[in-house]
Amino acid sequence: MASRACDGCDTSVSIAGGIANIWSQESRPTExxxxxxxxxxxxxxCYDCIDQLPDDREVTAADVAAL
Ligand SMILES: [Zn+2]
Incomplete structure (x- = not known):
């Protein structure tokens, strides 16, 4: 388990590594x-930031910057 700073809020969160797709992921093994x-x-x-992203359209870098 590694940790990494969230691009949205700069909080250090734990990750298992790898690239996942939130829209097809049922479980949340990492933060x-x-x-x-x-x-x-x-x-x-982090999931706190992901929850704030729009879910009715594609998310862009501008959305991440606005977190
Ligand atoms: Zn965050």
Whole structure:
């Protein structure tokens, strides 16, 4: 288990590693995941931040920056 700073809130969270897809992931084994956004960028986010992202459209880097 490693830890990494969330790109949204800078909180250090535990991760198991690897890239997951929040929209197909049923369980939450770690406290944050790397999201591949609609604009082809990748951001590591904790679930608190993920919960604040819009779920009715593709998330972009601008959404992450606005967290
Ligand atoms: Zn966060």
């Amino acid at each position: 944050g995941i790397v999201l591949e956004l609609g604009d082809d960028t990748e951001h590591f986010l």
